[in-house]
Amino acid sequence: SLEERVQERTQALDLQAAIVRNMAEGVCLARANGTFAYANRKFEEIFGYEPGELEGKPVSIVNLDHEPGGAERVAQELMAAIEEKGSHSYEVHNVRKDGEPIWCRATASK
16 A cells, blocks of 8 residues: 555665664765755764754865865865766865864765
8 A cells, every 4th residue: 555655665764864874984965055964973973073063064164274265166176076977986185173184085976
């Protein structure tokens, strides 16, 4: 029945959400406007943020700013590469909330 299919789909989505939430790797989702839509707990821990604190903030805040406007430029370049290729793996110099620079290996896709 339709009700059973809806319930099965809801259970599957709940399971997927639990897996992403509890992954050992940092995972985030960004909106087309360059802001965070979601970050799992591991991603927040890596970058030193509290649960939910990144939501709505520009993704460029985790990019190390080597020169004025550099963080935003890096974010735009990455988004353009993802748009062009569908996915992109790269190493990027990031920064934690406390200002500590860290290198990250990332894979992004649309």
